[in-house]
Amino acid sequence: MASKKKDTQDVAEHFDDLIKGIKVAMMTTVEADGSLRSRPMWTHARDFDGELWFFTREHSPKVDEVTHDHHVNLAYSDPTRDRYVSVSGRCRLVLDKEKARELWNPTLKAWFPDGLDDPELALLCVRVEKAEYWDTPSSRMVQLAGMVKAAFTGQPYAPGDHQKLDLDDSAPLPH
Numbered sequence: 001m002a003s004k005k006k007d008t009q010d011v012a013e014h015f016d017d018l019i020k021g022i023k024v025a026m027m028t029t030v031e032a033d034g035s036l037r038s039r040p041m042w043t044h045a046r047d048f049d050g051e052l053w054f055f056t057r058e059h060s061p062k063v064d065e066v067t068h069d070h071h072v073n074l075a076y077s078d079p080t081r082d083r084y085v086s087v088s089g090r091c092r093l094v095l096d097k098e099k100a101r102e103l104w105n106p107t108l109k110a111w112f113p114d115g116l117d118d119p120e121l122a123l124l125c126v127r128v129e130k131a132e133y134w135d136t137p138s139s140r141m142v143q144l145a146g147m148v149k150a151a152f153t154g155q156p157y158a159p160g161d162h163q164k165l166d167l168d169d170s171a172p173l174p175h
Contacts (some may be wrong), residue, residue, distance in 0.1 A: 027041040
């Protein structure tokens, strides 16, 4: 059992490394009619512990959407480092001033001019259930060598590390 905990910890640390430095994720929610809607969301930088946090306005369309259907997807992309991460999980609205204070960054004043006193200030918490990532070697020469090798051997080009991570512990979503 201890090795499973270590594996989970290693997975979380690797996931944290992959999204570190990518400030914005595209969050996809499900609208009432079942259609998908995406918008950019600024991820709060903190050590990954299975949850990702976002500031939002309490009365916004995305809050209505995650209240109706908790399933969300987050897409992180960093083409300069050839890193791409897709995350799926369940999202919930959190109205907790202490948590907001803990996560607050002065940059957020651009969206919440009244700061922590903004009456619309709310949080969205995404509990990550699954993630998939593509992590390509950063050196263009390494990538080029891999493509040339694939062309000469007839084998498909495999541009780096691609993994699917299952972090779902099947626990019910807390309210």
